[in-house]
Amino acid sequence: MTSNKYVLNWIDEMAAMTKPDKIVWIDGSEEQADRLRDEACKTGEMIKLNEEKLPGCYLHRTAVNDVARVEDRTFICTPTKEEAGNINNWIAPDEMYARLKKLYTGSMKGKTMYVIPYSMSVIGSPFAKYGIELTDSIYVVLNMLIMTRVGTKVMEALGDSPDYVKGLHATADCDPENRYIVQFPQDNTIMSVNSAYGGNVLLGKKCFALRIASYLGRKENWMAEHMLILGVTYPDGSKHYVTAAFPSACGKTNLAMLIPPKQYLEKGYKIETVGDDIAWLRIGQDGRLWAVNPENGFFGVAPGTNEKSNPNALASTRKDTIFTNVCHNLDDNTVWWEGLNDNPPHNAINWKGEKWDYTKYDKADKINTSGAHPNSRFTAKAENCPCLSDEFYKGAGVPVEAIIFGGRRAKTAPLVYQSTSWQNGTFVGSIMASETTAAAAGAIGVVRRDPMAMRPFVGYNMGDYWAHWLKMGNLIPNPPKIFHVNWFRTDAEGHFIWPGFGDNMRVLMWILGRCEGKYDADLSPIGYLPKAEDINIEGLNGITRDTIRELLTIDKQSWLDDVAHIREFYAFVGQAVPHALYDELDALEARLKN
Numbered sequence: 001m002t003s004n005k006y007v008l009n010w011i012d013e014m015a016a017m018t019k020p021d022k023i024v025w026i027d028g029s030e031e032q033a034d035r036l037r038d039e040a041c042k043t044g045e046m047i048k049l050n051e052e053k054l055p056g057c058y059l060h061r062t063a064v065n066d067v068a069r070v071e072d073r074t075f076i077c078t079p080t081k082e083e084a085g086n087i088n089n090w091i092a093p094d095e096m097y098a099r100l101k102k103l104y105t106g107s108m109k110g111k112t113m114y115v116i117p118y119s120m121s122v123i124g125s126p127f128a129k130y131g132i133e134l135t136d137s138i139y140v141v142l143n144m145l146i147m148t149r150v151g152t153k154v155m156e157a158l159g160d161s162p163d164y165v166k167g168l169h170a171t172a173d174c175d176p177e178n179r180y181i182v183q184f185p186q187d188n189t190i191m192s193v194n195s196a197y198g199g200n201v202l203l204g205k206k207c208f209a210l211r212i213a214s215y216l217g218r219k220e221n222w223m224a225e226h227m228l229i230l231g232v233t234y235p236d237g238s239k240h241y242v243t244a245a246f247p248s249a250c251g252k253t254n255l256a257m258l259i260p261p262k263q264y265l266e267k268g269y270k271i272e273t274v275g276d277d278i279a280w281l282r283i284g285q286d287g288r289l290w291a292v293n294p295e296n297g298f299f300g301v302a303p304g305t306n307e308k309s310n311p312n313a314l315a316s317t318r319k320d321t322i323f324t325n326v327c328h329n330l331d332d333n334t335v336w337w338e339g340l341n342d343n344p345p346h347n348a349i350n351w352k353g354e355k356w357d358y359t360k361y362d363k364a365d366k367i368n369t370s371g372a373h374p375n376s377r378f379t380a381k382a383e384n385c386p387c388l389s390d391e392f393y394k395g396a397g398v399p400v401e402a403i404i405f406g407g408r409r410a411k412t413a414p415l416v417y418q419s420t421s422w423q424n425g426t427f428v429g430s431i432m433a434s435e436t437t438a439a440a441a442g443a444i445g446v447v448r449r450d451p452m453a454m455r456p457f458v459g460y461n462m463g464d465y466w467a468h469w470l471k472m473g474n475l476i477p478n479p480p481k482i483f484h485v486n487w488f489r490t491d492a493e494g495h496f497i498w499p500g501f502g503d504n505m506r507v508l509m510w511i512l513g514r515c516e517g518k519y520d521a522d523l524s525p526i527g528y529l530p531k532a533e534d535i536n537i538e539g540l541n542g543i544t545r546d547t548i549r550e551l552l553t554i555d556k557q558s559w560l561d562d563v564a565h566i567r568e569f570y571a572f573v574g575q576a577v578p579h580a581l582y583d584e585l586d587a588l589e590a591r592l593k594n
Ligand code: OXD
Pocket: 069, 199, 248, 277, 299
């Protein structure tokens, strides 16, 4: 498929180490994909689902000890520890290469090594970056075929260039003690071993499109962010785009695909999805910041996805989808997960591959009693999403008017506020945090700081990453405005006050209105707050102007407590934290005390 000597030499070297029986290039054709699907079904690696109800869909189960990304086994191997920073795990590159070599040696004996040439972003577009993943897993091949653009065309676009990201994945023994997800940013290299779970092995996603890409972005003056991208079409036909970064379990996919409330639909407003997880952002010739979604599919969490919470995501999974670790309904050979509907299958196999008794389900012990694993997934083609934007296919990107940060905060953060400048907005991103819920193990309400939702995904020192944000602010002639939202404020009884889901459109419209200069706002110690009358509550049951006022209050003491927590966090991030962010923190504290 290629005469690129850099690629061929590297594959030879990797094959000499892993010793596969054969090497197969993935050309991106349907015929080849079909043969691989057949083979995976023969070996039991995948189960073909009901062709009438779920055409082209398959079920796969991973090992029970291999069901999620593993942050403690993820490494950024820069030449010095300072470059990786305190947030990332670090081991010196030479030592890591030596450790990995032992694990990879002979690991593909008796197996096939698949060579997957893939592109992040539209092939040949100004945003595009290429990668090659070597893997011994058909599941990985078939997922990569959905999540990225794969095949011969990628090699044609790469030509003789050495400029591609090398990725080596070996399933090995799936041994959790020897599981490694390693990025070598200086070498454009990713190595993953002893896992076969999506987030650890689909190397185009977190490893490349966030960790390696964030490092490249810093070098090349662009940004790789853990952000959804959505467009709002106004009744006059104009289109307005925002990106948003939320930590997991805060509804990124739901916001990206939201269905506007009736009042907006009737007036002709429409929401279109460009991306649900990752944005690459570059400065356009017009001086604005432009965003693309480098992926080609969605690797979404299944539980909780239903006709009400996210009909567009559900529709995306009705064909050509790979389900991982969901519940298998044997009666009609379909799939089910908690929160899909109220009819759990009576004749079913759970995510562990055992007979499942739905009557034993216990919310407090989901892992052992649920039909689907809480982190079970669907890998669905973006093109199957009913609200996918046409811009998704174009590769030129969309101009971003607003960047929205958000987290799950019961008390501290108001429903929405606007930062006062790019520098202040960078500060707002750097202090992003989310509270753990009763659903997760451990104490409730513990604040985990997750700057820009990138804590697990920055490919270098977090402090330097913040400095890069500040630098980009100086480089972008017409930067987006930066906002923060919180859908999760609770009342005295612990109930969510704001309805969320489609009604988040109301907040989105305030944000876009601010970008257009349509609304005044009140300057508070933390930034600009909406005037309560500017949040549209028409048709909202139980939400009054007073509710909005309550959602916009700022409790100075809890903010001062937060300031103390942020100081500890900045100290942990260390020396690289830019002075400008300390200035912002000091100024915030002074305003709160005033
Ligand atoms: C994540 C994901 O963990 O997108 O953020 O899978």
